[in-house]
Structures are given as C-alpha cells and as structure tokens.
Amino acid sequence: MSRPSLAPSSLWRVALACLLGLLARPVLAAEVVAPTASPAAADVARPAAVEAVVYAVFDTTVGPIAVELLPEVAPKTVAQIRRLIELGVYDGVGIFRIHRGFVAQLHDAGSRPMPLSPEQLAAIQPIPAELTDVPHRRGVLSMAHRDDPDSAETSFSFLLGNAPHLDGKFTIFGRVLGSEPTLRAIESAAGPDPMQPLKSISVEHARIVDRATAMETANTPLTFPAGVDPGAAGKQAPRWTLLALTSAVALLALVTSLAALRTGGRALISLALATFLCAFFVAFAVLLFDLELFGALRPWIATLLLAVSVLSFKVMGRFDSPGRRPGA
C-alpha cells in the first residue's frame, strides 16, 4: 500500500474534524437550554398523509402499549419493523434495560426464549440509519444500534424522558399513543442498576392494528402540562454519598502514593495505589450507571470519566516502584 494514497485523506480528515468540532459546539450548548415545556408528542413531526401511519400494539406482561409508526420520518425502518411485527419476531422479547426518566429498551429478538423460525431469522436485516431532526422526547420509539449507525436490527427503546443527547444519532421511527399506565408500570420496575430491572417484563405479543384499535388501547392520552418535564417526575438522583466517599478515598490514596513516591517506601506506594484503584473503580462503576442522571452535564461528566480512567492507567505503572528517597 502506498503511503501517499492515505496522506491526502488524512488532511481531509483534519479539515473535516475541525469543521465538525466547531459545528458540534453550538449543538452541545443547545442541549443545555433544550426546552422541556412542549409535550413530547408535539415534537414528533406529524406525517402529512394520515393513511401512511402504521399502528401497532405491544402487549407486554404489564399491559399494552399502543404505538404509531411514522413512515414519513423513517420509511425503511417502519417498513422493516412492520414486517418483523407481522412475522411475530417481537413475541417473547424482553425489556432488558429500564432507566427511569430515560429509556426502556427491548432486547435483540435473538435473545427471546423461543427460537426464531428460519423465516423470522431471514427477515432480520440491518436497517440503515434514518437520522432526522425529530427530538428524542418521552414516548418516542428509537432504534438501537452498535458502533455502526447502519447496524440497527430489532432492538429499540421507548423513551421515558427527554434525551437531547441522542438526537441525530439514533433513528426515531414512531411514538407511543397514550398507554401511560403501562409506561409507568415499566418505569416502576427500574432498579438501581438499569440493566437489572426489578421485574422481568417482556412483550407477549406484538400486532399491527387499525387506528381505532390503537386509539382504544391507548385509553389515556400522553399529554403533560406545559412547563413540566415528564421525565423529571420519576428521575433519580446520582448516588452522591457513594460517589463522594469513593472519590475522597481515591484522592487521599493518590496523594499518599505521590508523597510516598518522593519519600520512598515501596510497600506504602503499592498499598496506596491499590487503594486508589479499588476506590476509583467503585466511583467509575457508579458514574457509568448514573451518567443519565446528570442531565445537561452528562456529556461533560462522561468526558471527564474517560479522561480520569485513562490517567488511572498511568498510575498503575508506579505500582511496586521503590520511589525516590531523599537525597537519592
């Protein structure tokens, strides 16, 4: 491979990165002042042709959720999800992640207890991303994907709160119609660990329905008074006490190890660094799972967490160091 063929691309990457970086800053700033007053449903662009909307009901173990799928927002995704629902792919799929005020996420269909039939398996295909400016608000249906935005298949989330940091990154393809009792029942199953819901909830059966059935199932409209963030009501606070305690221990241990590096004492350096790593790990785990609870500060906390994690690795190299004795 010739190096010159890569060099121009690198230059373009630099230019593009500068541009993207500059463009991204106002977007981030906008997250901080994102309005929360408007009802979630109003933010989802209404399709011009009502006939194009597809209605579906997810009968879960805690009640039905009526949804409308919006082909005008995400035509390929809606077509594919509709086909998967018709084939019964979602029957038996569990909700593996419940994050109060954030998301309830369905597992990949491949994880459901009963195996997928060959026809169902064949129908599951990667869905290309259809990113729009529709905001992630409570009640929205948003496709999950892996690193590659075009890798969405079956897993998607019901948004339980506003999540502006997801905007433009995940395909929105529908919204919940009413079904508030069911959403609240799902949300009440959230435990301290979002990945470990307190109650096992799954989709018993998913079906495509007509508008009347969907509206009947929806029973109560999903509306919130102006000025109220629907996600805020059930929001938890980060585990401040645990965070403060572990951070203090980590900091104290780090300072001790740095002091010991100057004065010598291999045992003290190693003990202090081991304590630092243990305390830091607990703080890291807590922050990792509580990130969503920091609201607008979330991206900054996440960046700080990555930076400190990287620095903590650097610290490990000082383990078992004899230190520098005075006068040495």
Place this chain on the structure above:
Amino acid sequence: MTSSVADSGRQPLYFVHPLVDLLMMGGLSIFLLGAFVLFDFQQAALRLTFALSIVCNYPHFAATSQRLYGSAEARAQYPYTTYGAPLLVLGGVAAALLSPGFVAPAFVKMFLIWSPFHFSAQTIGLTVLYGRRAGISLDGWPRRLLTLWVFGSFIAAQALGESVLGPQTFYGVQYPMLGIPLWVGNYCLVAMYAAMGGFLAWGLWWSISERRILPWILLVPAVAQLCWFVLGARTPGFRELVPMFHSLQYILVAFVMQLKLRSELAVHESGRHFSAGREALKWFGLAVLLGYFLFEATPIIFSAWTGIEYGLALAVFIAAVQIHHFFVDGVIWKLRDPRVRSPLLADLGGIVRSSARAPAIAPAPVSAVGG
C-alpha cells in the same frame, strides 16, 4: 531540548533482521490495511481470528506471566506486583461474577478503555527502544510530540467510539457507552495529526542536522498504530486483527529478552549448555499452552464447576487476564531500569552466535565416558 546520541556503544538496530522487524513491529498491519482497502478480506480475516488468537494473541498474555512468575529474580524484584496484582484482579473477578449487572459491566468497560492505552504505551516504548538501539535519545520535545501523536490516536479513537449511547455487548456482558460529544474526538484527532506533523518535522530536522537519515524503523510502530486506531478503525475485518498486530510486537521483544536472559544464565551456570532453538520452542510452547488455558479452558471449567453462565464467565475472565497483563506490563517493562534495558538491546543473531561460540562444558554423558 532535542535528541542526542545516547549510548556510546554501537547497538544492533534490529532485533532480528530489517524485514522481520518491519513486519512484526507494525509493517504487516500497514500493508494489510492497504490490502483490506483494495480487496474484501473480511470473511477470511474473521475465520483466521481464532487461530491467530491461539498462536499469537493468547501467548503474548501468557508471556507476561511467564516473565514475572517464572523467574525467582523477577519475583524478588517486584514482590508487590507478584502477589498484589493477582489478588487485586481476583477480587475484581469475584465482584464481577457476584454482581453481573453492575460490577461486571464496569470491569469490562475498564478493560476496554485501558486496552488501547496499553497498546499506545507499547508503541512509545518500542519507538524509544529503537531510538536507543540507533543511538538516538528521544527526550524533550520529540518525546512529547511522539507521546501526543501516539496517545492522541488512541484517545481520539476512544472518544469517537464512545460517542454512541446504545449498550454494547462483550460476550455475556452488556455495558453502557459513555456518550461523549463528537467534537471531543474530533479535536483529539486534530491534536494528534498536529503532533504527528511536528514529530515528522523534527525527524526531518534531525536528519539534516545529523547528516544521516532518521532510521525508518522509528516511525513504524507509531504509523502502525495510526492505521489500527484511526485509518483502519472502520475497516471491517482489519480491526479484529489489531490485537494480533500488537501481540506480534510483544512476542518478538519478549522472545529476544527471554533468550538473552537465558543465554546469560547459561553462561553463569557453568556446566549448562544453551540451545537457542530449544529454548525458543520451550518458551513459545509454554506460552501457547498457558494462553489457551487462561482464555479458553478457564472460563469453560469455571462455568461448568460453578454453574455461572458461560458468556459471563468468558467476558469476566478475558477482562481479568488482560487487566492483569496491563498491570504487570506497566511495572516490569521499564526502559529506565538497566536490568530491563540491557537485554532489550540484544539481537537474535548475536544471542545465537554467542551461544554457538560458548564452549560446550556440559559434562559428557556417562555412556560416552564409559565408551
């Protein structure tokens, strides 16, 4: 502060041979990235990954354990690492297995963040090592630029990778993503390319002022890492091979060090004959077996024994072995320690030649004496 000639003695520049060093230090990955861009090798690469893991990736982890735990001198030199590192890691394993929804994802996440850092530290170490072999001391600004270039590629890739929010799966463990703003990764990328430009400019300046061309091997590890984390990060099939490329670098260096130490030991222990070939086979064979045991057999045995889900056990053990490897490597490979630096300045040819020249003073077999 600029570079200066560091060592008075002339060291061999390459561990084995220019071509072998080029390929193993990252040249192979650079060439392969080109091939991956031009041809569709994805399926072939994925099929090869397991086999390559057995003979390349796993042994490189095992080599660390061999080096620390297999030598009484190393155990005495790093007592707290010898006994403390396994305790810390085993504590993490126990906590992760007892708390699969909270500790295990954090344990896996920590390993995934530290892993590319470890790659970067090795890249810098190799560049500095080749610098020493070439008589060039990379201090001051060149070192800072090199560090920013190498770590910049890792941090940029990490930040860009962490810009998504959906949970990811590592075998049986689902872990959350950080959701870092995209601009963080992009700015890191800019800083990384600026540092790369600065380092290359320094190389040019050095070549002009010293009236000799900067040895190309100094650039190979860092350029290879650029391919791993940035240029080839989205190339299907290629990124799965990146741990193999890193392992190749490690195996070559650890192999030469092992041979050098063993040959010196043989010289000191009069009466022992040293065979480089036999030593190499023994070392590599043991590394393959130990690697296979750590990564493949342990999770299976543990899962069958305790009833813990295999996917969870596999993810936790893989993370544990690697965290242990990062931990121990950070302690035992310090070039400023002459006990580490000295054997790393050896070359394979020199070791083999010196072992061949060494007098065969092993006592003759009894039968030969009798005959």
